[in-house]
Amino acid sequence: MLAAEAICVRGSSGADLLRHVSAVFRAGQVTALIGPNGAGKSTLLRVLAGLLAPTSGSVHVQGAPLAGMALAHRALQIAYMPQDVPVFPAMPVREVASLGRLPCGETPSRALAHPAVDHALHLTGLSALAPRDASRLSGGERARLMLARALSVEAPVLLADEPVAALDPAHALAVMQMFRALAAQGRCVVVVIHDLMLATRFCDRLVLLRDGALLHALPPEQLSDALVAETYGVTTRRLEGAVLPWDLVSRPT
Numbered sequence: 001m002l003a004a005e006a007i008c009v010r011g012s013s014g015a016d017l018l019r020h021v022s023a024v025f026r027a028g029q030v031t032a033l034i035g036p037n038g039a040g041k042s043t044l045l046r047v048l049a050g051l052l053a054p055t056s057g058s059v060h061v062q063g064a065p066l067a068g069m070a071l072a073h074r075a076l077q078i079a080y081m082p083q084d085v086p087v088f089p090a091m092p093v094r095e096v097a098s099l100g101r102l103p104c105g106e107t108p109s110r111a112l113a114h115p116a117v118d119h120a121l122h123l124t125g126l127s128a129l130a131p132r133d134a135s136r137l138s139g140g141e142r143a144r145l146m147l148a149r150a151l152s153v154e155a156p157v158l159l160a161d162e163p164v165a166a167l168d169p170a171h172a173l174a175v176m177q178m179f180r181a182l183a184a185q186g187r188c189v190v191v192v193i194h195d196l197m198l199a200t201r202f203c204d205r206l207v208l209l210r211d212g213a214l215l216h217a218l219p220p221e222q223l224s225d226a227l228v229a230e231t232y233g234v235t236t237r238r239l240e241g242a243v244l245p246w247d248l249v250s251r252p253t
């Protein structure tokens with residue numbers, strides 16, 4: 001569905017933000033991009049979304065090169081939820097969610113009337129808030145609205161940057177279950193996520209980045225303590241009956 005080939009990105013400072021990253025993201029799967037802060041996860045997601053042109057390398061979506069693809073066509077293929085969630089202007093929640101459809105070439109009134117917007121609000125648990133003023137939402141509600149905005153496109157590829165970071169446990173679980181359901185429908189879902197419990201429980205594949213390089217791409221059951229140590233520089237202890245199966249027992253030096 002989505003393929004990154006030898007992606008290199010050089011930042012404005014001249015530093016290499018991504019170094020020859022190649023990865024394939026399949027339809028019907030939820031893939032987690034994991035790795036330490038500053039590893040390059042958001043940078044890679046922006047490259048996959050076509051929002052950042054790589055210094056070298058290429059991205060293909062359903063076999064077609066992303067570079068040079070018309071915006072409306074790209075927007076129909078790939079939905080993107082950014083990491084930064086803004087404070088919205090004073091407008092109804094439903095209208096904000098409908099904005100996701102505008103890059104596809106729809107007029108605002110057609111986008112607002114589209115049933116996909118209601119479905120996206122339903123999927124993110126926001127139906128009851130649809131008429132509310134988006135500028136008054138809580139942080140977690142704003143994050144779910146950003147996700148609803150991306151979902152309103154109903155694109156075959158969904159890229160979400162830390163979609164559950166601001167969510168309470170119930171909403172985080174609901175969102176991860178929703179991603180699984182989208183994958184079961186044949187969508188390709190790629191999420192940046194720091195919660196290894198959720199990543200290993202709900203994702204089909206983990207793509208580990210560190211220092212701008214791809215360390216490993218593997219199924220979640222292969223995420224060993226040694227790999228966690230290699231990736232994050234922490235040791236893990238698995239606790240029987242604990243709320244979280246991961247316990248940080250030492251901090252990176």
Ligand SMILES: Nc1ncnc2c1ncn2[C@@H]1O[C@H](COP(=O)(O)OP(=O)(O)OP(=O)(O)O)[C@@H](O)[C@H]1O
Binds near residue numbers: 012035038
């Ligand atoms: N335009 C830029 N010029 C220079 N450096 C940049 C630029 N954009 C990002 N960076 C740096 O590139 C690195 C990777 O950033 P990125 O946002 O991709 O990390 P991340 O893995 O998503 O991190 P986090 O888990 O903290 O969100 C960081 O060190 C960041 O400071």
